[in-house]
Each structure stands twice: as structure tokens, then as C-alpha cells.
Amino acid sequence: MKESLSRPVSQSLKEYARGITGGLLFSFPLLYTMEMWWAGFIASPAQLMLLVAVTYLLLLGYNRFAGMREDASWRSVFVDSVEEMGIGIALSFCVLLILNRITLYDMSVEEVMSKVVIEAMAVSIGVSVGTAQLGVNKEEDEQGSDSLKAEGGGQRGNQDRGKVATAVLALCGAILVGGNVAPTEEILMIAVEAEPVHVLLMALVSLLLGTVVVYFSDFKGTSPKMSGHLAYTILYDTCISYLIALGASAFVLWFFGRFDNMSFWNAFAQCITLGVIASLGASAGRLLIK
Incomplete structure (x- = not known):
């Protein structure tokens, strides 16, 4: 106060x-x-x-x-x-x-x-x-x-809380960006009409975009001490951001009733479809809102 x-x-x-x-x-x-x-x-x-x-x-x-x-x-x-x-x-x-x-x-x-x-x-x-x-x-x-x-x-204190802060920012970014699309019918239409190969490609593109964003946002000018673990750190942060994005996608889709009377495959496909946008928001959160 x-x-x-x-x-x-x-x-x-x-x-x-x-x-x-x-x-x-x-x-x-x-x-x-x-x-x-x-x-x-x-x-x-x-x-x-x-x-x-x-x-x-x-x-x-x-x-x-x-x-x-x-x-x-x-x-x-x-x-x-x-x-x-x-x-x-x-x-x-x-x-x-x-x-x-x-x-x-x-x-x-x-x-x-x-x-x-x-x-x-x-x-x-x-x-x-x-x-x-x-x-x-x-x-x-x-x-x-x-x-x-x-x-x-x-x-050092920032490094200690860095993982928690990254997860929080990723969740905020995923909901802020993915939430703008989650309520629309287009997500359901894309997911229902998508073949397994399309779902796989969407997941791979999400991971690729996340990797690019993570690399150029957090690791540009990385110190030499960190260079040895750079690949592992990028892979770890990308996977964590993508899992958070999928979790956020599942939550908002469930909230808007997109899983009602749906098979597991259709629900999963919706999460992957929305995950393309949500993962970009999760990864780019450190650029846009950090």
C-alpha cells in the first residue's frame, strides 16, 4: 500500500x-x-x-x-x-x-x-x-x-527463478495469443478435416518455430560458459514451452466446450491445431511481454 x-x-x-x-x-x-x-x-x-x-x-x-x-x-x-x-x-x-x-x-x-x-x-x-x-x-x-x-x-537470483519465470511467461503468452483463436469454429473445422500427416506436420512446425524463437530471444550473445550446453538448453526450453502451450490449449478448448461429444483423436487434433498458435505465443512471450 x-x-x-x-x-x-x-x-x-x-x-x-x-x-x-x-x-x-x-x-x-x-x-x-x-x-x-x-x-x-x-x-x-x-x-x-x-x-x-x-x-x-x-x-x-x-x-x-x-x-x-x-x-x-x-x-x-x-x-x-x-x-x-x-x-x-x-x-x-x-x-x-x-x-x-x-x-x-x-x-x-x-x-x-x-x-x-x-x-x-x-x-x-x-x-x-x-x-x-x-x-x-x-x-x-x-x-x-x-x-x-x-x-x-x-x-544469480534471476537464474535461480528463471525456469519458473519462463514457465509463467510461456503460459501467459500461450493463453493471450491462443485464446484469441480458441473460441472460433475454424479450429474445430481444421482439426476434424486434418489427416494424421497434417497433425504431425503442425506439431513439427510448432516445435521448429519454438526453437527459432527460443534461440534468438534468450541465447543471442550467450556467454562461452553456456555454449557447451546450448543445444540441450534450447531443446529443453522448447519442449517445456510446447508442453505448456498444449496444456493451455487443452484448457481453453475444454472451457469453450470443444471436447463435448468428441472422440479422443478429434480432441487431440484440436489441441495440436491450436498449439501451433499457442506455442508461438508461449515461446515468443519472452520477446513480447517479458
Whole structure:
């Protein structure tokens, strides 16, 4: 709380502006997607509660490992995550109202809340990314660098938590990028019409793209000490990112009811199909939102 109160009003307004911009930038496709409106109409209260819980955990992870203030306390992380979710709800309500997707006179409160909550969870992740990454000024950047130097061994601490941070960023990136496509009918159509060879090719392309992104994002200018283990590290990070992307794909597809009355093969093919996009988001997360 002290950290929030100590920031000047102008800086707080800039953070809110960044959050609103990021929320709209990363979530406008979902706000204009018919399947998302229907998902809000048919989602059960238990599903909505689960979605809110998962989204809040993602916000906590992102704000902790990739937020704007690396020296922020856990209390500040919790507060920031709640604020971002609140902004996401407000943005979703306003945009859906403007688009006439919700009405206040002939629509039940439950339906309005369901549609707003479904959209707000994606918007809130964009708010978090925008707050942390859009237009960080030099003073904030220098303060973060000075705090890490003052820790004495900050680099080692970053290495120790690097795997957890990479996994969290991969999950955020997979859901943020793959979630824009998951509700659409095209994923189901591609998966149902795909032959085994197409599914295999999609998986191989996903791994190839992940390898390229991992190599050029984390290992450009790698120190000589790490060069001996470079191939292993790239392979390890690529596989972890791809597994996280497939897990995120399975979750969002299940949430939108894409596995209902489906055979195992069709469900698996849908995961691989969406995994092409989600894996790119997971691997490129370190480039786009780190």
C-alpha cells in the first residue's frame, strides 16, 4: 500500500493509460468474436469462478516475474492484480455495451455478468501486459537496474527463478495469443478435416518455430560458459514451452466446450491445431511481454 501511495498521481495515471491501451490492444479480437458472446451465455457459475481463479493466478505470476517494478513486494503484486482485473471488467462492460452485445433493459443480470466476466479475463491479462511494458520511461528502467545491482548476486537470483519465470511467461503468452483463436469454429473445422500427416506436420512446425524463437530471444550473445550446453538448453526450453502451450490449449478448448461429444483423436487434433498458435505465443512471450 505504501508503494502505491508513494507514486505520484501522474505516474499512476500513466500506468492506468498503459493498462487500458494494452487491454484493448490484446483483446479486441475476442471482444468482436461471436463465440465468446455465446460462451458467456452458456457458461456455468462454476466455470466462471474457475476462469476468474486461473486468470488471477496468471496475473500474479506475470506481475511477480515480469512486472514493471521488479522489486515490488508480494502485497503490491496482489493489489496490482486486483486493480488490473477491475480495469478489465470495466473495459469489457463498456465495449460490450457500445457494441450492443449487452443491454441493461431486456437482458438478465446473470447473462450480462457472464458475458462481461468471460471477456474481462482476457482483457485483464492485456491490461497487465500494457501496464508493465508500454512506454516504460528511463527513470523507471534505471531504478529497476539499480535495485538489481544493489542486491549483490541479483543475476544469480534471476537464474535461480528463471525456469519458473519462463514457465509463467510461456503460459501467459500461450493463453493471450491462443485464446484469441480458441473460441472460433475454424479450429474445430481444421482439426476434424486434418489427416494424421497434417497433425504431425503442425506439431513439427510448432516445435521448429519454438526453437527459432527460443534461440534468438534468450541465447543471442550467450556467454562461452553456456555454449557447451546450448543445444540441450534450447531443446529443453522448447519442449517445456510446447508442453505448456498444449496444456493451455487443452484448457481453453475444454472451457469453450470443444471436447463435448468428441472422440479422443478429434480432441487431440484440436489441441495440436491450436498449439501451433499457442506455442508461438508461449515461446515468443519472452520477446513480447517479458
